[in-house]
Amino acid sequence: MYDQLHSHLSRITQDGQQHLLSGGKIGLEKESLRVDSDGKISQQPHPSSLGSALTNPYITTDYSEALLELITPPLQGIATTLGFLEKIHQFVYGQLRHESLWGASMPCVIDGEASIPIADYGPSNLGMMKTVYRRGLGHRYGKMMQVIAGIHFNYSLPDPFWPYYSDLFPRNALKRDFIDDRYFALTRNLQRYGWLIYYLFGASPAICKSFVDGQPGTLQQFDATTYYLPHATSLRMGDIGYNNKLESEIGIKACYDSLDSYIQCLTHAIETSCPKYEKIGVKTAGEYRQLNTNFLQIENEYYSTVRPKQPSLNNEKPVHALRQRGVQ
Structure with missing residues (x-):
């Protein structure tokens, strides 16, 4: 893998085609909890x-009515994308009354799951x-995990890059299957590393005590309201952060070998009933x-x-x- 990467980067440099990598589309989706003056x-x-x-x-909600999600369109350039997000931020703060946006990914003070309002999108x-x-x-x-915030980074390689890049693979004509295969190779590498x-770069080793509801596990007490781990880098991306703990239990694991295998999984x-979730029921009272x-x-x-x-x-x-138009 490293040999192929080095070979391709060297070829791109030798051909003077580095500019083909600089015009990709970038989009950001930033989640933040609205909190009152007491930090709740x-x-x-x-x-x-x-x-x-x-x-x-551009401005919607995620799981909770209090969990704002600020969205940029696909744009070229990091500065342009961040500038658009900053303008959304400025507008939002101009509309908030006696509230702030919580700056951390792990939640603010929460008085149990009953205090988490689910997002309401109207009667349609x-x-x-x-x-x-x-x-x-x-x-x-559980509702507590659903109010963990995050930032989603969307990225698409520039269209002019693909015709050139396909020439580095003599047996692969430029077609949708080739682009899909390359995106899935990129996906596997991102998961690997x-x-x-x-x-x-993680710098979030502490959380509010209310998040664990009296069950700190291996976390240590920092002060009266905070738990932490001394050498943690990102609790949000760890075992107590946002994850599907039932993945291994219920056997759901997407395959990233190809677009077809991913779609099949x-x-x-989405078409197979799970006995565990049948116990919840679909409609009650x-x-x-x-x-x-x-x-x-x-x-x-x-x-x-x-x-x-692929945008729907x-x-x-x-x-x-994805099946109709491939990865974008």
């Missing part, structure tokens, strides 16, 4: 001055589906508890540090978008 999770609804959480492409079919999906996440994994980023998960009893309610439920994606059109399923 907000109990107020999504501010109407921020627009509809269902339809605003799509809005109800999004709310019921989140209700299901709470029943399946992504931990190094948290190890070198996700399709199986007239209220939906989850969308269905399948291993995954929808594809988005599958958590991974990196996911190959008209609310089409992500696996259908």
Whole structure:
């Protein structure tokens, strides 16, 4: 792998084609909890001055009504992308009243799961589906884990890069299958070495005591309100952070060998009922508890540090978008 990487980078440099790598599209999705003046999770609804959480492409909510998600469109250049995100931030802060955005990924002060309001997207079919999906996440994994915030980094290689790069693989004509294969190779490498980023740059070794609800495990007490680990780099990406602890138990593990295998795994998960989730039920006393009893309610439920994606059109399923148009 290293020999091939070195060979390709050397060839790109020798051919003077480094500029082909500099025009990729970048997008950011930043989550932040709204907190009140006491540092507790907000109990107020999504501010109407921020627009509809269902339809605003730049400002929406994630799991909780208090968990804001700020989204940039695909843009060229890091400075341009960060500048767009900064403008969204400025607008949001101008609309908040007696609230702030929590700066850390691990949650603020939370008085138990009952104090976590699930996001409300209104009475439309799509809005109800999004709310019921989140209700299901709470029943399946617990509401506390769902208010862990994060930053999603979206990236697409520039289109002019692919015709040149395909010439380095004489047996591969430039076609969608080639691009998909290269993106999945990139995905596998990110999964293989992504931990190094948290190890070198992580700086979040402490959490609020309310998050563990009196069960600190191996965490040590730092002060009256804080637990920590002395040599931790990123608790958010560790065992107590956002993860699917049931992955090994229920047997859901996506295969990243190819686009076809990835789609096959996700399709199986969203079409196959899970006995563990059947016990939760779908509708009780007239209220939906989850969308269905399948291993995954929808594809988005599958958590991974990196996911190959294709933008959906008209609310089409992500696996259908991937099957029709490949990875972007």
